[in-house]
Amino acid sequence: MNSVAIRALIKNDLRLYLTDRRAIVIGVVVPIFIAAFFGYVFGGNGAAEAPGKIPIALVDEDQSAVSRAIAADLGGESMVEVQTLDRSKAEERIRAGKVQVAAIIPRNFGAASMQALFSGMAKPRIELLIDPSQAISARVVEGLFAQHGMQEITKEAFGGASGRAAPGLPRGLSIPYVVATTKVTSARNVPYNGYAHSFAGMTTQFILLAGIDAGIMLLLARERGIWQRLRAAPLSKTEFILAKTIATVLISVFQFMLIYTAAIAIFGVRIRGSVTGFAALAVALCLLNAAFGLMLASLGRSPAATRGIAVMATLLLVMVGGAWVPSFVFPNWLQRVSLAAPTRWAVDGLDAMSWRGLGLGAAVAPIIVLGTTAVVCLAIAIWQFRWEE
């Protein structure tokens, strides 16, 4: 084994990487910027301002005591911002995207609802006009209507005007419990940090894109005199691939560390789980990156065509792997499919070691998947690498 030559090649690759300051900045700043954007959108660091209210319209065609009471209750809700409009104006606002849901209380709603309360027949119909792109908002409004409608209708039914005026008399049915929500993170009172996931995703993506660059550089080198000089030297294919792998892993680890340093220092991301697991995952991801790049260089013919296909494949992998949006928002079938993508394991593993605060055990499966994939890529690279001509 020509260890001096291997060290010389590694040193040279590191030197070339550090010489290209612009590439370093792009490889580090761009993922930080995109991760910051996604992280902010998905909740920031938990100390952000209160979430925005859902703009809704209320069309009160009844104008009864019940409908006015419901309108007043909705106005006091923190989740919605109520505008009282007529039907045509409400439709116009939904089309313009200014309002997400409009609830129309029909004429005679108050009287009809009280009769229906006891008879169960001829129930009046509350119509919800919704913006189809905001279907979740409709569910929220439906729930609020169920709560306040039942309360105001029963209050009117059991007490009427005098009942409302006299304290101590029936005040209508209300939901007999309250729901308290607790965010389960790494520990009690540790808020969820939306940046933790976005940095896991973007780091995975940009580390893999750096692997493509390493592969393309190798393909470009094939077309230059430097390739002949390398091959004229007393150096074997295995020694060359070993040197390239180590150099790419070291560069990727450096890039990984810079990105996470920014994540920790600026965006409050914390490694709340196993630091050892996190470090091992980082190395496994960087090894996969190096093997992926070498595989591309082995299978690719022209740099331009290889770059196009590799970028497309990488973006597909990171998208399916949940690097852009968390995989739990995927449909069930896609969540199952995404388990075949090593990127899913990388992102889930980094999530587990950061905001989920899990132990080393949770890193083992992702490390095995990433490591095995890296070994397969490396085997293909060695098998297919064209050293002799």
Place this chain on the structure above:
Amino acid sequence: MLTISHLQKRFGDRVAVDDVSFEVAAGETIGLLGPNGAGKTTTLSMMCGLARPDGGSVSFQGQAVQDANRFKQRVGLVPQDLALYDELSAWANLELFGGLYGMKGKVLARRADEALDLVGLGNRRRDRVKTFSGGMKRRLNIAGALLHDPELILLDEPTVGVDPQSRNAIFENLEELKRRGKTLVYTTHYMEEAERLCDRVLIIDHGKVIANDTVRGLYRRLPASQAVVLEFDGPAPAESLMAGLARLPGISSLEYTAGGIRIETDDFGTPLAQALGIIAKHGLHVASVHTAQVSLENVFIALTGHALRDGPAP
């Protein structure tokens, strides 16, 4: 030192190297001369183990050299394409190339300094290669092959694309290597380079060795070794004058040039004096006389039937 036996190489249907054989003695400088696409670079690639021959063999001091690391340790290759990292300094480039041959530490530093001094770049060692001129890059390209002190240096068109001044500097570097006893194999399609540097020249065309001889030996294959060009004031010489000159003994060829004639001969004495007499009788006034050495270009044309710079015939 190096024996090339019946080398063959095909790329698809095209035969790049066709049964090439020759020997290189220690300390000798051999030129592989031929047009672009003649098979020179492919031959060189097989000689240093970069390309696997389809047939034939290369042996170094009696041992087959196919991809053998011991052989590679004794050979330096100067590729035709610049084998340099533009973004790095000259010294950093040499540090890599030395490292590939197992060199490190003080030995590597000393050898890198020596190589840079040899090619006249000692004062630019810390500068990035991208700041170098084309000629300086070519010289550094040569230095990269010298670090491990190889006995045999293979140079593939080392002066391509450089200005005359830089070319001269490269020649001086190569002549210094010759003086140090290095064995050089040099491909080129520049006749004057082969004439200046090489002890022996192989003329290659269509993948075949057409001739293998010293420069003097190649000239002996031509009917004449010297030429004189006469330019006239007034009209072009008549056919009758040319016929009279052609009958003179010692004149091997005769042709029109712009404004005059070119006479090739082995002897400038009697034939030239007789020619001037005949010209005077035809009433022509000689405005200028200059001599021209017959070049390897003439040898190449005589052997292949086409000019070197035109490329191989289809």
